[in-house]
Amino acid sequence: MAKGEGMIGPNMATMLCCVVTDAPLEAEQAQRLLLHAANRSFNNISVEGHTSTNDTMVLLANGLAGGDKLNAADEAVFSQHLEAMCIELAKQIPADGEGATHxxxxxxxxxxxxxxxxxxxxxxxxxxxxxxxxxxxxxxxxxxxxxxxxxxxxxxxxxxxxxxxxxxxxxxxxxxxxxxxxxxxxxxxxxxxxxxxxxxxxxxxxxxxxxxxxxxxxxxxxxxxx
Amino acid sequence: MAKGEGMIGPNMATMLCCVVTDAPLEAEQAQRLLLHAANRSFNNISVEGHTSTNDTMVLLANGLAGGDKLNAADEAVFSQHLEAMCIELAKQIPADGEGATHxxxxxxxxxxxxxxxxxxxxxxxxxxxxxxxxxxxxxxxxxxxxxxxxxxxxxxxxxxxxxxxxxxxxxxxxxxxxxxxxxxxxxxxxxxxxxxxxxxxxxxxxxxxxxxxxxxxxxxxxxxxx
Structure with missing residues (x-):
């Protein structure tokens, strides 16, 4: 879930984003994967380049899917899907920029x-x-x-x-x-x-x-x- | 003499400027004074922030006023006047920016x-x-x-x-x-x-x-x- 506002600059933009997953992520792992995804999505969008002071992006992992900590192969798959989803959400913000025709x-x-x-x-x-x-x-x-x-x-x-x-x-x-x-x-x-x-x-x-x-x-x- | 164009960004802008003086400036002195003035004038203007690839600012001093190389006190006075003139010319570029009302x-x-x-x-x-x-x-x-x-x-x-x-x-x-x-x-x-x-x-x-x-x-x- 992501919501954009005015002041969309290339540093997360004015944005509220909450990603939820039931994967068994540990805190360090979740933070690392989220930063990777943010740097390829929400940190790469702009409308007027005016970075906002108020941005929040969180990844909540409740681990309900069970199982052990993700191994490297599973983590890579999770990371790819997380990045793709963040890009899809991030693109919607400039697409909905004030007056945008492109x-x-x-x-x-x-x-x-x-x-x-x-x-x-x-x-x-x-x-x-x-x-x-x-x-x-x-x-x-x-x-x-x-x-x-x-x-x-x-x-x-x-x-x-x-x-x-x-x-x-x-x-x-x-x-x-x-x-x-x-x-x-x-x-x-x-x-x-x-x-x-x-x-x-x-x-x-x-x-x-x-x-x-x-x-x-x-x-x-x-x-x-x- | 200064002429602005499109692509006015904060690094001299698209600009041609020629300053002439009959003061007895030496090359090192002229370059130093010009850089000082440029950093307080033409390097501090923008219209859309898109720095151009084509800028020229030169100071021509033919020394016809005669006399010795400017001493520190005279140089300070010359520098003040050079800076003030460059600011006056530089301000005219964004004032004449496309569609500017302020x-x-x-x-x-x-x-x-x-x-x-x-x-x-x-x-x-x-x-x-x-x-x-x-x-x-x-x-x-x-x-x-x-x-x-x-x-x-x-x-x-x-x-x-x-x-x-x-x-x-x-x-x-x-x-x-x-x-x-x-x-x-x-x-x-x-x-x-x-x-x-x-x-x-x-x-x-x-x-x-x-x-x-x-x-x-x-x-x-x-x-x-x-």
Whole structure:
């Protein structure tokens, strides 16, 4: 169970989440598995990047399923299911962001580390220019690549590759020839947008989900007072 | 002479600036003074926080004024004037930001260091929620204080103080009683908005300038393709 609110930033967001299981988890194990899942789900979503002060995510395991402590193989299966469920819940928060017309998935691969991939995916996700481009159905590789460029991670442009909705826009440091009308129609025609950036340095990966930035977002957040 | 463009982020922004002087500056001296001024002007402005890849700021000194190398006292005077001029030029960039209806000055004082003050002022300046609040004339202390809170600087809420357009909204960790209509009218009635946050830790200061986030900003940046 998860509930999002305003102030959705890339550090759990304003969020209440309670995961329950009857698996026989020990406290240390439950905390470790939950942190792993949070770092691939609720810590990777944003609407406007404004991290809230109030977030709670708990995993309650009452052990009613019985049996011994999970062994490594069982734990791996449990962890996979926990992560998948948290991702499913986490994505619903930006999908329901104020005025959102697109859910944008930013998948960064090939970074030197997961930490580097995280910095890059979060920087792209928090760029108003990227979010406006997706609103407008604009396959604007320059805004995406330049956001990656200021993430504080040394990048070699010649190693970068970018696809939006599986259409290649940028490869080996150069824009590639693509049909702008087709690429634009692919963005406009789908609520889900997939941005895939390869960095060409290693095996670090991170995926971040955000919403587009719309007129309705601005109206909503300027016209109400809290 | 300075010219701003799109992608105005807190690291010089997309900007071309050329400062000329006939003062007898040496190269090391000119570079040092220019960096000092840039760190208090062009490196402290943003519109959407998307740092550009293309920025140039140069100081040309032909020495035609003659005389010896500036001594410490003269250098201090020159530095003050250079900084003041750069601030004046830098402020014009967010003031002319796409769709801007407010120029927001964020003045952070009392931080443990200038670096800490910089992190806090930049985080507030890049918050879409703060920028929307100013658009709407909303003296929303919660959005401002919480943005300071996620800047990565340890803060004691009880030491924080906040004024917007000289009206105290928050002191010693608590909102204070203020006339919301008066505070709102003060924001709505002026293009210039002054946010003053005191942190109560030391002598570190930083001032950042940004624009509000408006419907026109979103329309402009979603409807054109580059």
């Amino acid at each position: 859910l944008i998935e930013i998948r960064v691969t090939g970074a030197a580390s997961e930490a580097d991939a995280r910095k890059i995916s979060h920087e792209i996700a928090c760029s108003n220019l990227v979010k406006c481009a997706i609103l407008g159905g604009d396959p604007n590789w320059g805004r995406i690549v330049s956001a990656a460029g200021y993430a504080g991670v040394p990048l070699d442009p010649k190693q970068l590759g970018l696809k939006v909705n599986s259409i290649e826009l940028f490869a080996m440091g150069e824009p590639v020839a693509f049909d702008a009308k087709v690429a634009s129609a692919a963005i406009r025609g789908s609520f889900d947008t997939l941005i895939e950036l390869t960095v060409g340095q290693g095996k670090g990966e991170c995926t971040h989900w955000t919403s587009d930035l719309t007129v309705e977002y601005v109206q909503f957040n300027s016209e109400y007072t809290t | 120029l927001i000055e964020i003045r952070v004082t009392g931080a443990a260091s200038e670096a800490d003050a910089r992190k806090i002022s930049h985080e507030i300046a890049c918050s879409n929620l703060v920028k929307c609040a100013i658009l709407g004339g909303d003296p929303n202390w919660g959005r401002i204080v919480s943005a300071a809170g996620y800047a990565g600087v340890p803060l004691d809420p009880k030491q924080l103080g906040l004024k917007v357009n000289s009206i105290e909204l928050f002191a010693m960790g608590e909102p204070v009683a203020f006339d919301a209509k008066v505070a709102s009218a003060a924001i709505r009635g002026s293009f210039d908005t002054l946010i003053e946050l005191t942190v109560g830790q030391g002598k570190g200061e930083c001032t950042h300038w940004t624009s509000d986030l408006t419907v026109e900003y979103v329309q402009f940046n979603s409807e054109y393709t580059t």
